[in-house]
Amino acid sequence: MGISVLASAALFALPISAWAQQGAPQGHPEDYAAADIAHGARVYAENCDRCHGADGAGVSGVDFRTGKFRNADTDRQLAMVIGRGFPTAGMPAFALDTADMTGVIAYLRNINNLDRGSIPAGDADRGRLVFEGKGACLSCHRVKDKGSRQAPDLSDIGATRSAGTLERSLINPQEQLFPINRAVHIVTREGTAINGRRLNEDTYTVQLADEDGRLVSLSKSDLRQYTISTKAAMPSFKGELTRDELADLLSYLLTLKGQ
Amino acid sequence: MPRRYLLLLTLSLVCYGQTTVGYDRLLNAAKEPQNWLTYGGDYFSHHYSGLTQITPANVKALNLAWVYQSPLTGSWESTPLVVDGIMYVTQRPNDIVAMDAATGRVFWIYHYENAKTVTVCCGANNRGLAILGDTLYMGTLDAHLVAVNARSGMLLWNTKVAESKSGYSITLAPLAFRDRVLVGLGGGEYGIRGSIAAFNARTGKEVWRFYTIPAPGEPGHETWEDCKPGAGYCDPEAWKHGGGSVWVTGSYDPELNLTYWGIGNVGPDYNADQRPGANLYTGSAVALDADTGKLRWHYQFTPHDRYDFDSVQVPVLADLNWKGAPVKAMMWANRNGNFYVLDRATGKFLLGKPFVKVNWMSGFDQNGVPIQTPQPPGMPTYPAVQGGSNWYSPSFSPRTKLMYVSSWEDQGQYFAGTPVEYKEGLSFGGGNLAPFVPQPDNPAKAIPGAPAIPNLRRGPINNWTDAGGHGAVLAIDPLTGAPRWRFKMYDVTDTGIVTTASDLLFTGGREGYLQALDARTGALLWRRNLGAQMLNNPITYSVNGRQYVAAMAGLSLFAFALPDRSIFFAIAATPPLAAWE
Structure with missing residues (x-):
C-alpha cells in the first residue's frame, strides 16, 4: 500500500528527501493507492498537463505511458526531477507538498493503466495463440520478426496503448483508428501506384511504408493522386472472437512492451 | 552602379559605422530599413521592412549566408535587433549575444545569472531586447530589468521589478521611447497580479x-x-x-502619446466560477498615457474568460480609411479566434469577425461585447487552448494594406473548470483540458486517445496528423475582416511573419520550413527545411547593401541572402536603397 492522501496530508510540506523516506513504493502500478492516483490526476491536470498533455506524450521524446522516464527510475528520483525541474530547458521546479507529490507519482505510474476497458484480464499465452491463429493478426501486423508489414508493427503496442484503446480497436476499429494509421493510396506523376501507411507528413512531403515495408519519401508536388482512406482496413472482431478469446488476446497485446 | 558595388565591398572590410540609437531614430525606424530597431520593427509593430533587394522574382536564389548555434537547450523565441551591422539577440535563459550581422561571428556575450527562485510557466523564454541610445534593455526570468552597454556588454543597472518566487517573470522584449523603458510582467499561471511599469532609461528608477x-x-x-x-x-x-x-511587447503612438498593451488571461485560467464578474483588465487591450501610465481606455476581448484566451498579441497600429473617413486604428487577431479593429484614440469597437472556427461565442452585441455560448460537457470548444493565434507577431504591410496572421485552424478541445486554492509559486490553472480529434465519419465525436497537437513540439515526427487541427497564414483585409488569401499548412505554426516592400512574406512553422510567400497572392515562392520547430519572428535587414532574412529553428539562428552575383543584378535592376545614399 502506498501512502494515502489522508495520511500523507499530515506530512504537508516535508522536503523531498523526507518524502522519499516514507516507504513509498517503487514503480509497480498496482502498488499505489486508488485515492493517491485520483488525487494525482488532479495535480497532474493542474501542473503537468499544460506541457506533457493529457495522454502524457505531449513533449516529443517523453512518453509517460511507457512507464519509463529519462531521468528517473525510482520514485525518489521522480520526486527529485519534479521538485527541481530543468529550468534552463523550460521545465520549472514544482514545489509540491507531500500529498501532491505522492499523488502525482502514483498517477504517473498508472497513466497508461487507467483506461481499462470492459473486458477482464485473460491469459496472455492463450492470447498469443489467438493472435497468431484464429485472429490471423499476423496477416497484416507484425510482432518482432514475425508477420506482415501492411499494418503497424505491434511489438511495443502494450507500452503505448491502454487496455481500453486496444479493446475498442478490436471491437470497433473504424471509431478508434488513429488518423496517422489510415491507409494511403498514391499515384505518382509517372503513374506508379503505391499503397501504404503514413509514417510522417508535412505541407510539402509525405513519408510512408509501402506494403512491403519499404520506406518511401515523396514530394506532394510529384503526385497525381494522394488519397487518405477514411475507412479502417482492420475488421471488427466483435462476434468473430469469443469474449474469452478477446480477453486473452488483449492480455497478450498488453505484454508487448518492445525491447 | 558597378562603382557603388565596389565601394560597398571595400566598406565591408572596415567597420559598420555604429552610431547611437537616439529616440529620433526609433521614431523614424521605417526610414532605415537596413536596421531592425525595435521588437515590432517600429513603434506601430508592423513587422514590415522597406527593403526590396530580395524580390518575388529572385527569391528562388536565396541561400544560406551563416548559422549561429546556441549552446543551450529549449525553445528559442527571441527576435533579434539589428543596428548598423551588429545583431543583438537573446539566448536562454537571459544571455545577450552581440554578433556581426553579416557573418554571425560573436563580439561578446552578456550573461545574466537568474535567482534560484525563478518560477516560469510554459517555457523559460526571452523574446528580445530594446535599444535606446547606446544601451540595451532586457527583462529577466527572475523579474528584473537590466541595462547593458551595447558596445561593451557591461551591466549598467539592474532593477528588481517583481518577486520571482511568487511566480513573476519577464519574458517580453522591453519597449523604449523618449527617456523611458517599459516592461510587463508574466506569470498568470501562478496567480500573480500583473502590471506594466515604466523605468527611467538612464537610472533604472521606476x-x-x-x-x-x-x-x-x-x-x-x-x-x-x-x-x-x-x-x-x-x-x-x-x-x-x-x-x-503581459507576455508580449506593446506598441506606441507618439502623436496620441498612448502606449498599447495586450493583457493576458485571468487566474485561475479555467475555473471562472470562483471569480465572478468580467475580471478586468484580463483578456483586454489597454491604452495608457505614456507620461503617467494612467488608463485612457480599454476593450475587453474575452470577459470572464474560461479558456486561457489571453490577449497575448502585439497591438498593430495603422491609419485606415474606414468607411470613407480616416481612422487611427488598431488591428488585433486575438487568441479567442476573432479579428478586431478598434479606434485607437478612443477604444471604440469597429469590427470583430472570426478568422478561425469559433463556438465559444455566437456574435457581438452593439457595444462589441461577445455573446458567450459555453459548450455543454462532452462537446469541444473552438478554438482550443492555444487559440486562433498567439504570441508570435503578425505583420501589416502599408503597401498591400493587409494584416498577415499565423493561425491555428480547426482545433477544438474540451475545457472543464475545477476549484483551485491559491498557493504562492504554484500553478493556478483550475481545470482540465482534453484533446479532441474528430472521427472521420462523425466529426462531433472524438477518437478516444488519438494523438492531438502537442503544446510543445521538440521532434520532427508528426504522429498527430492534421485531423485535429493545422496551421495557416491568413491575409486579412482589415476593412472587412475577411481573408484575402489563405496558405494552409499541414502542421500548426508558432512563427511570426515579416513582410517587405517587395511584397514578400517570410514565415515558418512547426514543420521547420522557412518559407517565402507572395504577399499579394499567398503563392509559395521559396522554402528551406531548417530541420526543427521555428518559434520566433523572422526579420530582414541589410549590411553593406546585402539583404538578409534571419530566423531561428531549434537551437540555430540562420541568415539567408542572395548570392553575390544575384545582388549585382538586383542592384542593377532596382533603384538604390535609402541606406546607400
Missing part, C-alpha cells in the same frame, strides 16, 4: 506602474464581483491573484 488588475476603489474593480452564497467554491479576494500577465 517612473510609473499600471496594475492590470484594479484594486478596491479603482475603476474596474467592480468587475471582480462578490461571491454569491451557495454557488460553490468562490474566492472573495480573487483580484489579488487574478493574473493579467
Whole structure:
C-alpha cells in the first residue's frame, strides 16, 4: 500500500528527501493507492498537463505511458526531477507538498493503466495463440520478426496503448483508428501506384511504408493522386472472437512492451 | 552602379559605422530599413521592412549566408535587433549575444545569472531586447530589468521589478521611447497580479506602474464581483491573484502619446466560477498615457474568460480609411479566434469577425461585447487552448494594406473548470483540458486517445496528423475582416511573419520550413527545411547593401541572402536603397 492522501496530508510540506523516506513504493502500478492516483490526476491536470498533455506524450521524446522516464527510475528520483525541474530547458521546479507529490507519482505510474476497458484480464499465452491463429493478426501486423508489414508493427503496442484503446480497436476499429494509421493510396506523376501507411507528413512531403515495408519519401508536388482512406482496413472482431478469446488476446497485446 | 558595388565591398572590410540609437531614430525606424530597431520593427509593430533587394522574382536564389548555434537547450523565441551591422539577440535563459550581422561571428556575450527562485510557466523564454541610445534593455526570468552597454556588454543597472518566487517573470522584449523603458510582467499561471511599469532609461528608477488588475476603489474593480452564497467554491479576494500577465511587447503612438498593451488571461485560467464578474483588465487591450501610465481606455476581448484566451498579441497600429473617413486604428487577431479593429484614440469597437472556427461565442452585441455560448460537457470548444493565434507577431504591410496572421485552424478541445486554492509559486490553472480529434465519419465525436497537437513540439515526427487541427497564414483585409488569401499548412505554426516592400512574406512553422510567400497572392515562392520547430519572428535587414532574412529553428539562428552575383543584378535592376545614399 502506498501512502494515502489522508495520511500523507499530515506530512504537508516535508522536503523531498523526507518524502522519499516514507516507504513509498517503487514503480509497480498496482502498488499505489486508488485515492493517491485520483488525487494525482488532479495535480497532474493542474501542473503537468499544460506541457506533457493529457495522454502524457505531449513533449516529443517523453512518453509517460511507457512507464519509463529519462531521468528517473525510482520514485525518489521522480520526486527529485519534479521538485527541481530543468529550468534552463523550460521545465520549472514544482514545489509540491507531500500529498501532491505522492499523488502525482502514483498517477504517473498508472497513466497508461487507467483506461481499462470492459473486458477482464485473460491469459496472455492463450492470447498469443489467438493472435497468431484464429485472429490471423499476423496477416497484416507484425510482432518482432514475425508477420506482415501492411499494418503497424505491434511489438511495443502494450507500452503505448491502454487496455481500453486496444479493446475498442478490436471491437470497433473504424471509431478508434488513429488518423496517422489510415491507409494511403498514391499515384505518382509517372503513374506508379503505391499503397501504404503514413509514417510522417508535412505541407510539402509525405513519408510512408509501402506494403512491403519499404520506406518511401515523396514530394506532394510529384503526385497525381494522394488519397487518405477514411475507412479502417482492420475488421471488427466483435462476434468473430469469443469474449474469452478477446480477453486473452488483449492480455497478450498488453505484454508487448518492445525491447 | 558597378562603382557603388565596389565601394560597398571595400566598406565591408572596415567597420559598420555604429552610431547611437537616439529616440529620433526609433521614431523614424521605417526610414532605415537596413536596421531592425525595435521588437515590432517600429513603434506601430508592423513587422514590415522597406527593403526590396530580395524580390518575388529572385527569391528562388536565396541561400544560406551563416548559422549561429546556441549552446543551450529549449525553445528559442527571441527576435533579434539589428543596428548598423551588429545583431543583438537573446539566448536562454537571459544571455545577450552581440554578433556581426553579416557573418554571425560573436563580439561578446552578456550573461545574466537568474535567482534560484525563478518560477516560469510554459517555457523559460526571452523574446528580445530594446535599444535606446547606446544601451540595451532586457527583462529577466527572475523579474528584473537590466541595462547593458551595447558596445561593451557591461551591466549598467539592474532593477528588481517583481518577486520571482511568487511566480513573476519577464519574458517580453522591453519597449523604449523618449527617456523611458517599459516592461510587463508574466506569470498568470501562478496567480500573480500583473502590471506594466515604466523605468527611467538612464537610472533604472521606476517612473510609473499600471496594475492590470484594479484594486478596491479603482475603476474596474467592480468587475471582480462578490461571491454569491451557495454557488460553490468562490474566492472573495480573487483580484489579488487574478493574473493579467503581459507576455508580449506593446506598441506606441507618439502623436496620441498612448502606449498599447495586450493583457493576458485571468487566474485561475479555467475555473471562472470562483471569480465572478468580467475580471478586468484580463483578456483586454489597454491604452495608457505614456507620461503617467494612467488608463485612457480599454476593450475587453474575452470577459470572464474560461479558456486561457489571453490577449497575448502585439497591438498593430495603422491609419485606415474606414468607411470613407480616416481612422487611427488598431488591428488585433486575438487568441479567442476573432479579428478586431478598434479606434485607437478612443477604444471604440469597429469590427470583430472570426478568422478561425469559433463556438465559444455566437456574435457581438452593439457595444462589441461577445455573446458567450459555453459548450455543454462532452462537446469541444473552438478554438482550443492555444487559440486562433498567439504570441508570435503578425505583420501589416502599408503597401498591400493587409494584416498577415499565423493561425491555428480547426482545433477544438474540451475545457472543464475545477476549484483551485491559491498557493504562492504554484500553478493556478483550475481545470482540465482534453484533446479532441474528430472521427472521420462523425466529426462531433472524438477518437478516444488519438494523438492531438502537442503544446510543445521538440521532434520532427508528426504522429498527430492534421485531423485535429493545422496551421495557416491568413491575409486579412482589415476593412472587412475577411481573408484575402489563405496558405494552409499541414502542421500548426508558432512563427511570426515579416513582410517587405517587395511584397514578400517570410514565415515558418512547426514543420521547420522557412518559407517565402507572395504577399499579394499567398503563392509559395521559396522554402528551406531548417530541420526543427521555428518559434520566433523572422526579420530582414541589410549590411553593406546585402539583404538578409534571419530566423531561428531549434537551437540555430540562420541568415539567408542572395548570392553575390544575384545582388549585382538586383542592384542593377532596382533603384538604390535609402541606406546607400
